Amino acid sequence: MCCRTDSAPLKWSDITEYMYNRNLQHGPLNRSVPRAPAVNRLLAALPKNEYKRLLPELKTVNLVLGEVLYEPGAVIKYVYFPNDSIISLISELSERSWLEVGMVGNEGMAGLGVFMGARSSSTRALVQGRGTAMRMTSAAVRSEANRLGSLHELLHRYSHSLLAQVAQSSACNRFHLVEARLARWLLMTNDRLAAKEFPLTQEFLSTMLGVRREGVSKAAGVLQAGKLIRYSRGIITILNRQGLKAKSCHCYAIIKAETDAYLN
Numbered sequence: 001m002c003c004r005t006d007s008a009p010l011k012w013s014d015i016t017e018y019m020y021n022r023n024l025q026h027g028p029l030n031r032s033v034p035r036a037p038a039v040n041r042l043l044a045a046l047p048k049n050e051y052k053r054l055l056p057e058l059k060t061v062n063l064v065l066g067e068v069l070y071e072p073g074a075v076i077k078y079v080y081f082p083n084d085s086i087i088s089l090i091s092e093l094s095e096r097s098w099l100e101v102g103m104v105g106n107e108g109m110a111g112l113g114v115f116m117g118a119r120s121s122s123t124r125a126l127v128q129g130r131g132t133a134m135r136m137t138s139a140a141v142r143s144e145a146n147r148l149g150s151l152h153e154l155l156h157r158y159s160h161s162l163l164a165q166v167a168q169s170s171a172c173n174r175f176h177l178v179e180a181r182l183a184r185w186l187l188m189t190n191d192r193l194a195a196k197e198f199p200l201t202q203e204f205l206s207t208m209l210g211v212r213r214e215g216v217s218k219a220a221g222v223l224q225a226g227k228l229i230r231y232s233r234g235i236i237t238i239l240n241r242q243g244l245k246a247k248s249c250h251c252y253a254i255i256k257a258e259t260d261a262y263l264n
């Protein structure tokens with residue numbers, strides 16, 4: 001799998017600092033005040049009685065763009081069910097070399113390792129789309145999963161779906177053109193954020209796609225020339241979803257089909 005290897009790449013702390021600063025332009029962190037109703041599709045798929053039983057364990061939290069929820073090797077205290085936020089799972093090969101290996105939005109849960117019996121995270125979990133999520137302690141997830149009810153079954157199915165996403169993305173990152181990968185990534189982000197406009201820097205995209213900034217700039221230029229997106233001052237606006245689908249490799253459809261299948 002390729003990774004970010006610019007001659008003078010940014011450090012991870014440079015990226016998160018920039019994202020935090022951008023976030024502050026939209027208002028300070030206020031974790032305790034939810035601003036969106038629960039729309040996590042995994043939780044919504046639970047039978048009413050099981051969801052009601054879980055409610056006391058679920059807390060709505062605001063996730064801040066650029067916030068790191070887990071570091072590799074760190075104990076997972078909480079799992080997160082995103083509503084309108086997105087969490088990227090990032091593999092770090094060195095201080096200056098990293099790549100997004102998975103994306104968790106309203107279809108899933110970050111901290112899946114807890115369900116699989118792990119206590120610590122194997123990847124960094126970074127908020128790449130600000131919004132809300134339902135947070136639950138790892139102990140509560142283990143306890144509920146041990147009941148072998150619907151949450152247990154859904155998390156099993158979600159595990160397969162996430163594995164399929166990771167496998168397809170890995171192959172995509174190795175073999176497909178940067179502009180096709182960028183189109184796929186933008187569509188996946190658009191699906192989960194339910195917003196056509198979101199902040200995004202070339203540095204961050206470079207990390208997500210594992211390519212140099214020059215490659216990202218060129219690919220974004222192709223999509224912009226085709227009037228599929230507008231990219232200005234760190235803000236991406238999706239202008240033509242159908243056009244983006246046509247430009248994307250088939251990986252987008254494969255990943256989306258896996259996600260929809262597990263929830264149906």
Ligand SMILES: [Zn+2]
Pocket residue numbers: 171172173176180181184249250251252
């Ligand atoms: Zn692809």
